Amino acid sequence: MxxxxxxxxxxxxxxxxxxxxxxxxxxxxxxxxxxxxxxxxxxxxxxxxxxxxSSRIATEGIIESYIHAGSRLGVMVELNCETDFVARQSEFHKLAKNIAMQLAACQFVQYIAVDEVPEEFIVKEIEIEMAKEDLLKKPINVKKQIVEGRIQKRLKEISLMSQSFIKNPEISIEDLVKQHIALLGENIKVRRFQRFILGEGLEKKSYDFTQEVSNMIYNK
Structure with missing residues (x-):
């Protein structure tokens, strides 16, 4: 029974x-x-x-933003789905907001998924790892295995979908998206994102306070 x-x-x-x-x-x-x-x-x-x-075309969706406290860091992310109906659902909007917050928290993330990392980036990382001092005296086969492990770790560090979800570290962002695909019944894709850091790229003028005071005194 x-x-x-x-x-x-x-x-x-x-x-x-x-x-x-x-x-x-x-x-x-x-x-x-x-x-x-x-x-x-x-x-x-x-x-x-x-x-x-996951192979179905997703061209609808929303552009979501997140501005961190203090307004010195902001993120915009485009999250796609298959229909406007799903794009209007509160669960979809919550997912987009959570992904934007994740991108704000993980400032080292540069790409959406590991398979989107450019080949030239991987080649450069391999060159850097192969030249590190702690590997110089190791046999070439051991060296290659260690480098392969380090590269895979590095690729996951810079990929959004590989990150542990900040609100539930037991799942990844990829798992989070897949859960919402199952919940909402449509394919969902993170298409692109942009991170904005206040003053990034600007040459900041540095002031010598002592010199400034001296100039004020002697220029009277």
């Missing part, structure tokens, strides 16, 4: 995953009411359905 699933358990699972009521009920029935296992099952199903949708 299967365990009776309470409405409270279904509501709890739905609030944690965003999945439909019937999907939550089935997931809880399959795991005998164990919420953690049900979440895992729904996530697996969600990610699988998200992967199927």
């Amino acid at each position: 299967s365990k009776k699933i309470s409405a409270e358990s279904i509501k709890e699972l739905r609030s944690k995953t965003g999945a439909g009521m019937m999907d939550c009920k089935k997931a809880l029935e399959a795991t005998e009411g164990k919420v953690d296992l049900a979440i895992e099952n729904l996530r697996k199903k969600g990610l699988a359905s998200a992967n199927k949708k």
Whole structure:
């Protein structure tokens, strides 16, 4: 005899995953009411359905912005979906805002995904790593393995989709996007972003306070 699933358990699972009521009920029935296992099952199903949708064209969406406290740092991000209907959904807007905040927090991120990093950047990083002193005396095969590991780590550091989500480090930004693909039923893509840092690129004039005081005295 299967365990009776309470409405409270279904509501709890739905609030944690965003999945439909019937999907939550089935997931809880399959795991005998164990919420953690049900979440895992729904996530697996969600990610699988998200992967199927990832090749579909996404040309609708929104441009979201985030200005950090103090107004010295700002981010704009374009998040695409398939229809204007999804583009108007609060969950989609929340996702865009969270991604913009993530980009503000991770200022070393330069690209959306690892596969978008230019080949010339990778070649240059390999040259730098191969020339490091701690590898000079190592056998070439060992050296190449170490460099490969360092390069992969470096590529993930500069790629948005590889970052741990600042509000839930247990998932990556890629996982977060896929969860919303499963939730909203459409392909979702981060197309581009721009980060603005106040005064970046400007030559800042530096003042010699002592010299300024001297000039004031002797020029009277």
